[in-house]
Amino acid sequence: MISEIRKEILSNIEKEMIISQLTKGKRIDGRGLFDFRKINVIPAPVEKAEGSAFVSLGKTKVLVGIKVNPAMPFPDTPNEGIFVINTEFSPVASPLFELGPPSEYAIEVARVVDRIIRSSEMIKLDELVIIPGELVWMINIDIYALDDNGNLIDASLIGTLAALYVGYIPRVEVIDKDRKKIEIIKEERTPIPLKDMPISFTFAKIKDILLLDPTRIEENIMDARLTIAVNNKGEICSVQKGEGGGFKLEDIHLAKDIVIKKSNGIRKIINDQLVKKPRGKEAWNEIRRLSYGEDEES
Amino acid sequence: MTIVTKDNIILLNEKGRRSDGRKWNELRPISMVVGVLERADGSAIVETGGTKVLAAVYGPKEMYPKHLAMPDRAILRVAYRMTSFSVEERKKPHPSRREIELSKVIKEALEPAVILEEFPRTVIDVYILVLQADGGTRVASINAASLALADAGIPMKGLVTAIAVGRLGNQVIVDLNDVEDKYGNADMPIAYIPSTGEITLFQMDGTMSPDLFDKCLEVAIETLNKIHEMQKEALKRKYLKNKKD
Amino acid sequence: MPIFVKNMEIVAPGELIAQGKNYKIVEGAYRINDKVYSEFLGILYIREGSIRVVPLQGNFYMPKVGDTVIGIVIDCNPVSWTVNIRAPYLARLDASDFLGKPIDPNKDKITKYMDIGDVVMAKIAVADRVTNPQLIAHGKGLGKITHGKIIAVPPKKVPRILGKDRSMIKMIRDITKAEIRVSNNGYVWIKADNKTVEQLIILAIQRIIREAHLPGLTEKIREMLSSKLKDVES
Numbered sequence: 022m023i024s025e026i027r028k029e030i031l032s033n034i035e036k037e038m039i040i041s042q043l044t045k046g047k048r049i050d051g052r053g054l055f056d057f058r059k060i061n062v063i064p065a066p067v068e069k070a071e072g073s074a075f076v077s078l079g080k081t082k083v084l085v086g087i088k089v090n091p092a093m094p095f096p097d098t099p100n101e102g103i104f105v106i107n108t109e110f111s112p113v114a115s116p117l118f119e120l121g122p123p124s125e126y127a128i129e130v131a132r133v134v135d136r137i138i139r140s141s142e143m144i145k146l147d148e149l150v151i152i153p154g155e156l157v158w159m160i161n162i163d164i165y166a167l168d169d170n171g172n173l174i175d176a177s178l179i180g181t182l183a184a185l186y187v188g189y190i191p192r193v194e195v196i197d198k199d200r201k202k203i204e205i206i207k208e209e210r211t212p213i214p215l216k217d218m219p220i221s222f223t224f225a226k227i228k229d230i231l232l233l234d235p236t237r238i239e240e241n242i243m244d245a246r247l248t249i250a251v252n253n254k255g256e257i258c259s260v261q262k263g264e265g266g267g268f269k270l271e272d273i274h275l276a277k278d279i280v281i282k283k284s285n286g287i288r289k290i291i292n293d294q295l296v297k298k299p300r301g302k303e304a305w306n307e308i309r310r311l312s313y314g315e316d317e318e319s
Numbered sequence: 320m321t322i323v324t325k326d327n328i329i330l331l332n333e334k335g336r337r338s339d340g341r342k343w344n345e346l347r348p349i350s351m352v353v354g355v356l357e358r359a360d361g362s363a364i365v366e367t368g369g370t371k372v373l374a375a376v377y378g379p380k381e382m383y384p385k386h387l388a389m390p391d392r393a394i395l396r397v398a399y400r401m402t403s404f405s406v407e408e409r410k411k412p413h414p415s416r417r418e419i420e421l422s423k424v425i426k427e428a429l430e431p432a433v434i435l436e437e438f439p440r441t442v443i444d445v446y447i448l449v450l451q452a453d454g455g456t457r458v459a460s461i462n463a464a465s466l467a468l469a470d471a472g473i474p475m476k477g478l479v480t481a482i483a484v485g486r487l488g489n490q491v492i493v494d495l496n497d498v499e500d501k502y503g504n505a506d507m508p509i510a511y512i513p514s515t516g517e518i519t520l521f522q523m524d525g526t527m528s529p530d531l532f533d534k535c536l537e538v539a540i541e542t543l544n545k546i547h548e549m550q551k552e553a554l555k556r557k558y559l560k561n562k563k564d
Numbered sequence: 565m566p567i568f569v570k571n572m573e574i575v576a577p578g579e580l581i582a583q584g585k586n587y588k589i590v591e592g593a594y595r596i597n598d599k600v601y602s603e604f605l606g607i608l609y610i611r612e613g614s615i616r617v618v619p620l621q622g623n624f625y626m627p628k629v630g631d632t633v634i635g636i637v638i639d640c641n642p643v644s645w646t647v648n649i650r651a652p653y654l655a656r657l658d659a660s661d662f663l664g665k666p667i668d669p670n671k672d673k674i675t676k677y678m679d680i681g682d683v684v685m686a687k688i689a690v691a692d693r694v695t696n697p698q699l700i701a702h703g704k705g706l707g708k709i710t711h712g713k714i715i716a717v718p719p720k721k722v723p724r725i726l727g728k729d730r731s732m733i734k735m736i737r738d739i740t741k742a743e744i745r746v747s748n749n750g751y752v753w754i755k756a757d758n759k760t761v762e763q764l765i766i767l768a769i770q771r772i773i774r775e776a777h778l779p780g781l782t783e784k785i786r787e788m789l790s791s792k793l794k795d796v797e798s
Contacts (some may be wrong), residue, residue, distance in 0.1 A: 031646065033681040034714055047347055067451050068369065070404035080357045084450060086404030109412055111400065113375040113446045115358050146644045163403040163412070165448065167373065168356045237358075305350075305366065312355035312364055313557075333601045334757050360623050379624060379652040390694070393652075432578075434594075434603060437626075441652040469577050472622020472720060474603040476594065477578020514578030515602050551576040554605050558620060558777055 022151050031241050039201040043230045048239075050079075054232045056281050060179065060290050063307045065187040065300035072188020072213065075308050076180040079236065080170040082114075085162065085180035087188045087213075091151055091203060092159035102149020104160040106135040108177065114166035129263065131164065131250060133221075134178050136137065141219035141252040144185065148214040151193055156201055158190055160213065171236040174225065174248050174261075178221045179291060186295050188213040219258050220287050221250040222280045224272075248274055251284045322487050324502040332488045337499065339368075344493045344538060349463070349546070351553035353470045359446075361471025363553070365463035369453030374463035376471040378443035385440075393438035397426035397462055401449040421457050422447075428461050428481065428510040428520035434474040435468065443473060454497040455483045461510045461520060462550060469554055475505060477514030478554075480547040484539045486527060491534050493542050507535055511543045571610045574620070574777060575602040581615060592617030607777050618720065620777060623750075625650045625719040627691035631748035632706075634714065635699070637682045642669035645678055647686070647699060650719060650749045651770040657686060657699040672779045683709040685747070696731055705745075712743070712755035717773055719750035724776040725769060732772065732782050740765055760796050764789065 027067060039049055058079030067073035072087035092103060108131040110118045119123070123131070138144065149158040160183065191316045192209035196202040225235035225243035235243060244266030250259040257277065262268065268276075298307065322331040330338055341347070347368030356362035359375035368373075382388035397495065399422040403410045414422075429445065447460045458481035465479040469530045485506040493501060500506055505525030511518050527535065567686030569575055581593060582600045589595065592604050593615050600640065602608065604619040625633070635647035635655060647655045659667035659674055662684070667674060678684060681795075685706050690698035701707055717725065725746050726733050737744055742756035742765055752769055758760040768785050775781055 030636055030681060032636045032683045032714065033679075034683055034709065034712070036681065038713065066403075067371075067404055069451055069453075073404060082356075084402070086402060088404050088409035090409065105483055107412065108402075109402075111446060111448065112377070112398075112444065113356070113359070113373060113448050116377050159533060161403065161409055167448075168358055170357050304369070309350060309352055309364070312352050361621065379650060381654060438652055466604065469605045470621055472604065472619045472624070474592070474619075475577035476603070478576060510576065514580070515596065551579065554576050555574050 022223065023053045031238065036242055038297030039238065040228055042130050043227060043232070048232065049317055050236060054230070055283070058236075060287070060298055061311060062179065062183050062291055062298070063304045063311075064295050064298055066308060067306035068301055070184075071190070072184040072186075074175055074180050074187065075304070076170060076183060077311055078179065078234070080174040081169060081172060081176045082166075083173065083176045083180045084165045084167055085177070085184040086165075088161045089186050089190055089195070090161070090164075091156050091205070092158050094150075094154065094157040098146075099154040100150050101146040102144070102157045102160065102306055103224060104138070104144055104146070106131050106138070106162045106164065106181065108164045108166070110166045110169070110173070115180070118166070118169070126182040129261075130174050130177055133174055133259065133261045134164070134181055136261075137178060137219050137221055137250040138181065140258040141217045141250070143182075143215055143217040143219060145214035145216055149190070150200060151203060153200055156203065160188075169237065171238075172223050172234050172238050174223045174251040175221050175234060178219075178250070182218055182291065183295055185213055185215060186218075187300060201236040214319075217253045218292070219250045219252045220284045220291075221248050221259070222283070223248045224276050226266060226268060228274060229232060231275060247273070255281060255284070256294045320490070324498070328498055328502065330499060330502060331490060335490070337487075337492065337521070339496055343490055346494045346542070346545075347508065349495065349549060350370045351466060351549060353466050353553050354557065359471075360498045361467040361469070361473070363463045363466035363470060365459045365466070367455055367459050367488055367494065369451055370455050370459050371450040371501055372456060372459040372463045373450055374467040376443065376464070376467040376473070377444045377446075378471070379438040379441035379473070380444075381439060382442040388440045388442070391439050392435040393441045393443050395426055395430050395431075395433055395435060395443050395445065397429065397445045397447065397464070399449075399457070400427055401452060401456070405449045405452045421460070423520065424520055425457060425464065427461055429464055429468065429479055430513070431517055431519050432465065432475045432477055432479045432512050433468060434476060437474055443468075449497050452497070454495050454500040455508070457481070457520075458483050458508050458510065462546065466550060466553060477512045478547060478550050479510050479519060480543045480550060481508065481510035481520060482539055482542050482546060484509065484535045484542070485525070486531055486535070488544070489531070491531065491538055493538060507539070509536075509539045509543070510542065513544060513547045569608050571608065572607055572777075572779065574606070574610045575617060576605050577602055581608060581617075582610075583707060586613055588614040590614050590616040592619065618722070618723070621718070622720045623650070623718060624652055625749035626656070627653065627688045627697040629691050629747070630762050631688045632685065633688060633699070633749040634709065634747040634751035634753065636682060636750070637680055637684065640675050640678075640680060641765055642674060643667055645674070645684075647684060649697070649699075650716075651697065651698045655688075655697040655728050657684065657697050657701055658725060661698075661702055662707070665731050671692070678708055683714065685709055685745070685753070685779045686712055691772060694726055698758055712753050713766075714756070715752050715766055715769065717750045717752055717769060719748070721773045721776050722746055722748055724751055724781070725752065725772050732785065735782060736768060736789065739786065739793065760792075764796070
């Protein structure tokens with residue numbers, strides 16, 4: 022661990038500078054306290070996945086991919102499809118991440134994204150049944166962090182939404198119901214049945230200051246973290262508080278008000294890109310352009 | 320000569336075109352972008368047709384646990400991993416035997432190029448992530464990793480350049496795609512350091528006559544010199560761009 | 565005895581620079597028989613048969629005795645600090661090499677002087693291949709840094725920021741009237757009269773980093789600073 026701590030100890034001078042700027046309402050990257058960094062959504066770059074998205078949130082980058090397979094339903098929900106969310110935070114994305122089994126943090130992010138999708142009932146699970154009680158579609162959603170420059174939670178959720186949005190289920194024909202014999206016709210696709218698009222907002226608290234979408238350095242000095250998600254109808258559909266510090270009641274009210282005020286705008290930013298941007302092979306032109314740093318504004 | 324697989328994919332038609340329409344020695348479109356990640360000390364994305372590989376480099380940095388460090392040189396560590404959705408069937412996240420073997424041979428392909436003696440008691444980490452697989456991921460990984468090492472400012476005897484050659488019947492082919500990889504008669508991935516003339520990765524599966532074996536090597540070196548030029552160009556691109564401004 | 569690359573051109577690792585036995589390699593290149601190759605992505609400097617390749621990339625610093633470094637304290641022991649100097653090795657600073665006198669850990673707590681996160685300006689006292697570097701922070705211009713702004717730059721670009729005979733940094737100091745110190749491990753400490761001037765200096769340094777490989781940089785930076793400073797004053 023020491024080698025990692027070495028990279029991450031911020032000098033007291035820098036810390037004080039960031040905090041003194043924050044008390045004046047200014048952030049080191051010039052954003053307002055409650056602004057998101059630029060969100061780039063590149064739909065469906067991975068052709069072998071049944072759904073995928075490359076997302077950048079400022080300089081944070083994630084790649085999300087979906088694979089779908091027929092599977093046995095859970096005994097308590099025999100007539101519902103299954104989805105599983107998994108995060109892979111490998112050292113590609115950060116010197117703080119390690120190879121091997123997922124860290125507590127990676128699991129927390131996966132579970133938060135899972136709860137947001139589940140609470141908002143985004144995926145119509147009842148439409149994912151192949152043979153009732155016997156066979157359903159299982160949607161595996163794998164979130165790969167590529168570059169961690171802060172707020173992997175919101176980036177991961179956006180990536181998941183986008184991959185689901187462009188994702189599909191192949192047509193399936195039941196040949197023998199009793200023997201569970203089916204034929205999958207890969208070429209014939211229907212979109213994954215969806216009914217909502219929840220949006221999450223992650224805040225950091227540094228001293229007495231609340232701010233949205235923390236960068237890595239802000240995460241480094243934050244005392245506490247709060248994620249609030251909201252669905253299409255404007256209902257709050259998941260909350261997660263993280264890190265060792267605490268929030269006052271008024272912080273929570275303020276955060277909630279911002280989420281309610283801003284969620285439609287963020288949803289539109291994501292939606293517009295999903296609708297307009299080229300998919301498949303052409304998506305890579307955009308990934309290349311982004312990677313090449315031609316999109317410096319963040 | 321036409322070569323067809325069991326499930327009717329035409330690997331080579333009578334005009335000498337391959338399953339994706341290429342000539343025998345034609346490369347798929349290659350794109351290389353260097354310095355793509357903020358956090359890593361060096362990074363690169365290499366695309367060869369449908370194969371997309373990301374490499375990140377960290378170091379040289381202090382080695383933990385310390386007893387694994389070498390007193391007179393740096394240690395190079397390589398991890399090659401595929402995303403779960405990079406292949407047709409979902410790949411489970413934990414490393415497969417294939418990924419572990421490839422990590423090892425890729426490390427040994429890169430090691431002769433890196434001047435490790437300059438950094439005693441340290442480690443240089445190379446992480447490779449296959450974002451999409453369509454044949455030739457190990458050679459794309461070597462091309463990407465060697466660019467990422469150069470991008471990290473690590474001294475090297477030269478860039479390592481890699482390509483897969485192989486055969487369909489009596490025809491030598493260059494840069495095998497997924498189908499050719501699976502159904503072709505032989506597959507020979509090779510990595511090479513043009514400056515020192517060393518071949519640092521050399522594998523083959525399938526069968527080959529001694530004559531065709533020689534021909535494959537000859538064609539491989541020719542192609543590698545071309546790809547090497549692309550690598551150099553990719554490294555210099557951002558500086559040359561500034562120069563024009 | 566051909567030379568294959570022009571002076572000040574960019575070379576890649578393994579690129580053939582020259583052929584001939586009489587070339588002298590200063591740094592950043594190696595030889596196989598009579599051929600000289602680059603070790604880095606860098607800029608080639610050839611002067612009277614001596615070859616130097618200065619890397620364009622690299623975020624790490626290799627300690628050299630006598631270098632001035634800025635480091636961050638990352639650990640405290642009873643009689644010494646562990647300091648991150650952006651090298652592949654952590655450096656050690658003994659309390660006596662900071663205070664100028666030994667410390668009695670029974671009576672005196674070392675954290676009273678410097679704690680984790682504090683920043684120190686020091687010199688490299690010992691650096692070899694066998695042990696981790698040792699610092700000394702006692703003496704003129706050395707010691708704990710308590711104010712000003714510190715920015716990180718690629719250590720390999722430090723010579724360019726200083727300029728030939730420190731001409732670049734002198735010029736920036738003269739024009740902006742700010743205190744600026746550049747450490748060999750790639751930190752720039754700035755103390756300016758106001759935030760606008762500080763920001764201007766940062767912009768200038770960022771431009772030097774970006775255009776380190778281009779000629780005529782000192783003049784370009786001088787022009788940029790003088791014109792922008794006029795805007796500030798008016």
